[in-house]
Amino acid sequence: MTYEIIRSSGCHTSRDHSLIIGTSKLTGSKRSPVPHTICEKIIARAAGVESVRPGEIVTCKVDLAMMHDSSGPRRQIEKLEAVGADVWDPDKVVVITDHFVHETDPDSIRIQDITRDWVAAKGVKRYHEKEGICHVVLPEGGHLVPGMFLVGGDSHSPTAGAFGCFMIGIGTTDLTGVLATGEIWVRVPHTIRVEVTGALPRGLAAKDVILSLCHRIGLNGANYKAVEFAGSAVKAMSVDERMVLTNMSAEIGAKTGIIAADSKTLDWLREAGAPVNGTGSMSDPDAAFEQIIEIDANVLAPQVAAPHSPANSRPVDENAGVKIQQAYIGACTGAKLDDLRMAAGIVKGKKVAQGTRFVVAPASNRVRDRAAKEGTIATLVDAGAMILPSGCGGCIGLGPARLGENEVGISSSSRNFRGRMGAKSSQGYLGSAYTVAASALAGCIVDPREYV
Amino acid sequence: MAEGRAWVYGDDVDTDLMAPSAYLMKPADQVVRHCMEAVDPAFAKSVIPGDVFVAGKNLGVGSSREQAPQNLQALGIRYVLAKSFGRIFYRNALNLGLPALVCENTDRINKGDELKIDPVAGRVENLSTGETLECEPLPAHLVEMINDGGLIPHLKKKLARKGV
Ligand code: SF4
Numbered sequence: 001m002t003y004e005i006i007r008s009s010g011c012h013t014s015r016d017h018s019l020i021i022g023t024s025k026l027t028g029s030k031r032s033p034v035p036h037t038i039c040e041k042i043i044a045r046a047a048g049v050e051s052v053r054p055g056e057i058v059t060c061k062v063d064l065a066m067m068h069d070s071s072g073p074r075r076q077i078e079k080l081e082a083v084g085a086d087v088w089d090p091d092k093v094v095v096i097t098d099h100f101v102h103e104t105d106p107d108s109i110r111i112q113d114i115t116r117d118w119v120a121a122k123g124v125k126r127y128h129e130k131e132g133i134c135h136v137v138l139p140e141g142g143h144l145v146p147g148m149f150l151v152g153g154d155s156h157s158p159t160a161g162a163f164g165c166f167m168i169g170i171g172t173t174d175l176t177g178v179l180a181t182g183e184i185w186v187r188v189p190h191t192i193r194v195e196v197t198g199a200l201p202r203g204l205a206a207k208d209v210i211l212s213l214c215h216r217i218g219l220n221g222a223n224y225k226a227v228e229f230a231g232s233a234v235k236a237m238s239v240d241e242r243m244v245l246t247n248m249s250a251e252i253g254a255k256t257g258i259i260a261a262d263s264k265t266l267d268w269l270r271e272a273g274a275p276v277n278g279t280g281s282m283s284d285p286d287a288a289f290e291q292i293i294e295i296d297a298n299v300l301a302p303q304v305a306a307p308h309s310p311a312n313s314r315p316v317d318e319n320a321g322v323k324i325q326q327a328y329i330g331a332c333t334g335a336k337l338d339d340l341r342m343a344a345g346i347v348k349g350k351k352v353a354q355g356t357r358f359v360v361a362p363a364s365n366r367v368r369d370r371a372a373k374e375g376t377i378a379t380l381v382d383a384g385a386m387i388l389p390s391g392c393g394g395c396i397g398l399g400p401a402r403l404g405e406n407e408v409g410i411s412s413s414s415r416n417f418r419g420r421m422g423a424k425s426s427q428g429y430l431g432s433a434y435t436v437a438a439s440a441l442a443g444c445i446v447d448p449r450e451y452v
Numbered sequence: 453m454a455e456g457r458a459w460v461y462g463d464d465v466d467t468d469l470m471a472p473s474a475y476l477m478k479p480a481d482q483v484v485r486h487c488m489e490a491v492d493p494a495f496a497k498s499v500i501p502g503d504v505f506v507a508g509k510n511l512g513v514g515s516s517r518e519q520a521p522q523n524l525q526a527l528g529i530r531y532v533l534a535k536s537f538g539r540i541f542y543r544n545a546l547n548l549g550l551p552a553l554v555c556e557n558t559d560r561i562n563k564g565d566e567l568k569i570d571p572v573a574g575r576v577e578n579l580s581t582g583e584t585l586e587c588e589p590l591p592a593h594l595v596e597m598i599n600d601g602g603l604i605p606h607l608k609k610k611l612a613r614k615g616v
Contacts, residue, residue, distance in 0.1 A: 070476060071517075082608065083608050107478055108477050111477060154515075155516040155540055157516075170540060173547035173603045174603065219510055220513065224539050253538060397474050398474070415468075418490050419474070419490050420473055
């Protein structure tokens with residue numbers, strides 16, 4: 001649907017432009033004499049220089065700027081006016097509504113109206129209204145090509161790194177700067193390489209890998225750094241799963257997370273209609289990583305983060321038995337097709353425990369439709385799941401999945417800061433879709449390996 | 453150089469604490485009242501213009517929401533000191549013209565201490581304890597931006613100069 005709209009609205013030029021980015025400088029990978037990481041190569045290309053070193057401050061031209069209904073027009077209009085500038089290139093702006101959608105209160109309704117009117121007035125054609133959560137709709141909309149340099153008005157923007165893109169989250173004023181000039185200054189980050197070796201055992205997912213990393217290095221363990229994920233377990237992961245790693249690199253303070261594109265990435269993007277040609281950059285074999293962290297997937301246990309931080313992640317045993325009122329499969333992090341399939345695999349033919357709400361909000365309409373077509377949604381509903389429309393919702397304590405006073409919930413989302421999922425007194429736990437679904441059946445936090 | 457009273461918090465003060473999600477669709481003046489309420493309901497009520505927000509490691513971890521530093525600024529916070537910052541919060545604060553200074557020794561500061569801060573020299577004088585603490589000086593291009601009042605006035609000036 002989206003592609004139809006984009007094509008028929010004459011957006012060819014910008015798409016073709018992405019194609020040029022994708023084929024010329026990126027894939028030609030002229031080997032520079034000094035070895036570089038993927039991120040350094042993308043930044044150098046965007047800065048229009050031969051090469052960059054970590055620590056250097058450079059100004060980059062932005063290939064695409066993404067924003068949602070919270071960081072977007074409602075906060076940009078006044079700021080752009082104050083600068084006295086207009087949008088530098090409407091074809092390079094993507095607007096996706098997800099935070100305050102399915103609006104019923106006057107504030108949210110107003111925000112949706114402002115957003116819709118603004119994109120129309122500015123001629124922004126890459127607009128996705130209520131199609132799902134921005135970090136999932138961005139690749140689904142065919143906007144990404146490996147090697148792009150992007151900014152997003154949201155902290156989980158590094159998600160696009162799963163497609164070999166360099167994408168950083170920025171605040172609204174930084175975004176105004178980009179909208180006005182098409183440029184942004186960045187300090188070239190050092191890169192930490194996370195090697196996930198071995199293979200994930202049954203009942204484990206990318207979420208367990210990243211939660212264990214949150215515990216191991218802490219919320220600022222990768223502050224200002226880029227994190228490049230590699231290794232056999234990452235190679236074996238689906239693109240959906242890889243997105244969990246880059247998405248939650250935000251939780252370790254990283255500037256971005258990235259995974260070199262391979263044939264899986266390209267197939268995924270092609271299917272989404274992206275003008276892909278070539279794989280983009282790879283880190284040179286002798287590139288200088290600031291640190292290499294090894295995670296042995298073979299011996300990993302399912303992880304659960306206790307309130308109120310993803311860094312409170314521990315093997316599930318340590319939180320097993322905690323009684324829950326809600327199990328939530330949702331958010332850009334934890335409600336993609338693979339997550340829904342994991343959950344369905346666990347609950348198939350079973351029933352959710354009495355006294356537990358099992359709530360599923362697919363990450364996008366495309367995910368929902370695919371899951372419906374293959375029967376995954378029906379399996380979830382049969383087990384007692386309540387299906388919500390796609391949006392941020394429960395991840396930020398909005399809508400029907402909001403945790404009430406003193407309630408305890410486990411969620412496949414990315415953050416469990418105090419009060420984020422609902423009432424200040426609520427207790428939010430994080431886990432994989434397997435763990436969340438198994439806990440829904442048990443009515444308390446359990447080890448999903450006993451259910452797969 | 454300015455003097456102000458210190459509000460002191462620990463590590464990992466996240467953006468949800470400074471700007472709770474549940475109020476984000478509300479107008480700014482309403483969000484501001486809920487700043488820090490989950491851990492310190494007195495803060496938003498008692499902070500006065502010129503006060504200094506002091507924290508430990510990783511201040512502003514979490515979301516990209518600019519309402520976090522914006523709320524501090526709206527409540528009158530003049531400087532933010534922390535051992536380290538969440539990267540987006542750091543950029544957001546500076547972009548708003550709110551100096552965010554990296555200071556290794558924020559645990560030498562107690563709640564209510566009178567601080568005298570020189571952001572260019574990178575010096576924090578604790579008038580209550582008599583101690584002088586160092587902070588990292590900001591890169592030149594950021595000092596220029598803060599002196600202009602933040603990114604918006606800075607860009608306006610730059611674009612006007614270019615004659616755009
Ligand atoms: S689902 Fe949650 S983490 Fe993802 S964009 Fe929405 S609010 Fe952010």
